[in-house]
Amino acid sequence: DGGITQSPKYLFRKEGQNVTLSCEQNLNHDAMYWYRQDPGQGLRLIYYSQIVNDFQKGDIAEGYSVSREKKESFPLTVTSAQKNPTAFYLCASSSTGRRSNQPQHFGDGTRLSIL
């Protein structure tokens, strides 16, 4: 079945450590996105990519980095510069056709905590 796979489901980070969250999709979507969700809050956009080898900052990009070397993959690195990384991270993908009714499809998320 087509879908989005995020791993790991739970991740723990030590102070000063970088960690990378994986996101893979087999939906043949051009666009991919990373969101952060804090308890009781909505989703905030960290980074997005509309095509391979290109990505743009979202609303809260500081302390994060991404790469888009393959269409299927959009890993997110939470760097030590991100002082409050504890959150639920969701990856999504969508087509980029002219039809604006195409929804974003989401993975099951990764919960990141500080040790």
Added chain:
Amino acid sequence: AQKITQTQPGMFVQEKEAVTLDCTYDTSDPSYGLFWYKQPSSGEMIFLIYQGSYDQQNATEGRYSLNFQKARKSANLVISASQLGDSAMYFCAMREGRLTGGGNKLTFGTGTQLKVEL
């Protein structure tokens, strides 16, 4: 200003009753789309329904319908015949058009926690 506002942090509804979840939005772009997603306690985001700014009729998908009032900039989700499995967080989101550089990005509201009771 908030682009998407959901003013109900929590709602209760009895099983088999209908419930309306409010969403208002703010954009200067004439072309936009509105989405509703459901997030159960397990965390995944499930797409429910879509309404385009130029759509003449309110969107419907099974037990979900969207009460779209363009002049009031509101896009309320109506769930008919509520079921226990409808208990979840519900998010309204907007995709703006090219005028505001929206591309394919979504802006989310803060969500409404719905609890369906027996």
